[in-house]
Amino acid sequence: MPSIFTKIINGEIPCYKIAEDDHFFAFLDINPNVKGHTLCIPKKEIDKITDLDEETYLGLMGFSRKIAKAMEAAIDCKRVGITVIGLEVPHAHVHLIPLDQMKDATFQHKVSLKAQEFEAIAAQIRSKL
């Protein structure tokens, strides 16, 4: 059965899309640590990031860096943190999180956003790509 992220790539589940190319896809995390929290995924469905082939792994990191730079340009934050967890969704993904303080990176504090706020922040990030 396809992962929830494969369903997002295929347009079967909605998302707040940031960008995609032939191999990778970026969209906002639906339960963000902070506004702008973004996920980058390979279109190839592999559970653990350490199981990606070298080319896909390096491609994912390059794609993630491009998105992180757009986030840094779009969002007022000290920096964008890059984290891999993977305990919830078995489809490799990189978390990009705008950080001002350590608690922003802990996944213990979440913010609740309205649809319009998700749409607005996604548009801001896209405008810096």
Ligand code: AMP
């Ligand atoms: P983890 O696998 O522990 O790295 O966490 C998976 C992340 O995916 C969590 O931060 C979730 O909020 C996020 N997530 C799960 N389902 C969706 C979805 N449908 N759209 C966007 N983000 C999601």
